[in-house]
Amino acid sequence: MDFSFSEEQRLVAETMRAFARDVLLPKYAYWDRTGELPREQFLKMGQIGLLGLRVPEEHGGQEVDAITAGIAIEAAASGDFNCCYAILIACFAGEMLGRYAPEQVSAEWLPGMAAGEKIICTCLTEPQGGSDAVGIRARAVRDGGDYVISGEKASITLVMAGDAGIVFAKTDPGAGARGVTAFLVPFDLPGVSRSAYSDLGSRGIARGSLFLDEVRIPARYRIGEEGGAFSRVMHTFDYTRALIGLMCLGAAQASLAETVEYLKNRQSFGKPLSKYQGVTFPLADWAAKMEMARWLCFRTLWLRDQGLPHTSEAAMCKMQCPDIAAGAIHECLLLHGHYGYTTDYPQEQRLRDVIGQQIADGTTQIQKMIVAREIFGRDFV
């Protein structure tokens, strides 16, 4: 067993940490306060390869292994958690289009996305419920050389800024999971409209609803074969769930480091706060939980790189890491005393932002269902 990263992976971590500290962190609060889209950051992220991590090299990406992508997103999240949504959806689109879309469609969309110029959203959730992903109602009907898509998608990250979305729709409503098909839908087509949400956190990432009213697209925009999308999206989630884990932990690590410095410098009863176990022990507890969770994420990514099963491990990452990160950041906020409750320190924003990932990409309950299914067997739960 060898837990060390390669020389190349260490270099990626170092470069990304410097980028997070010098470029992302200084504007982290700005996008929250203004609600503006961090477009300039996306372009810089594109330049250093953060948006092409899973894009094939021939389409302008890096196509790095899953562990290296995890290293990059963990480091980036220590600077700006919300910019990492762009990395996440780019990894999702990179996998889905790079592996399953016709070459012409990949060539048209992936280089722009890898450069940070184009945003491709993930459009699965619907207003009636996101947990039951097989129960989606959006319809895609074949009409000659085209498909006509109608339906509503809810809670789509970056939808207001998106150029296209990977839209999941039923081509055979009676076939359950085998009736779900994926399409790349450009958002400038007639029949596409959007509306924005007002969110607790992650305010710059322009979450909202997508409306598709008889949107006609050529059949070449279908991703993979008819009815084949569900297992593919779940396999891709097995990957992004480990990335989400590291993204949440990266944010929590930043809060922990800031809090340690704060406690070394602030005094009570004539001594630095760091001299009191009442403040250091809670942080020691969170540091231990974060360390355990971090290695679960990297092991999950390692399993993926080896081509080994990792559905249960990925669900465990998503089940544990956002909760651990939210708990750790909350503790850091409290240990800053009344300053922690102000918007002058990043703790309150990180907490609001991380909470989104306790819900997104399958809630904690849904991850528990996946793990229970794996350990009991499908027939017993």
Ligand SMILES: Cc1cc2nc3c(=O)[nH]c(=O)nc-3n(C[C@H](O)[C@H](O)[C@H](O)COP(=O)(O)OP(=O)(O)OC[C@H]3O[C@@H](n4cnc5c(N)ncnc54)[C@H](O)[C@@H]3O)c2cc1C
């Ligand atoms: C910040 C953020 C970003 C997001 N980005 C995207 C995106 O880019 N694309 C996209 O498609 N979606 C996105 N989502 C949507 C997300 O995937 C869904 O919110 C999530 O899957 C849950 O669906 P829901 O909100 O409809 O909750 P529901 O399915 O209505 O569930 C409500 C509650 O009931 C619980 N629950 C449901 N069924 C069960 C059960 N059988 N047993 C026990 N508990 C259950 C859930 O855990 C939850 O707590 C995002 C959400 C957030 C918050």
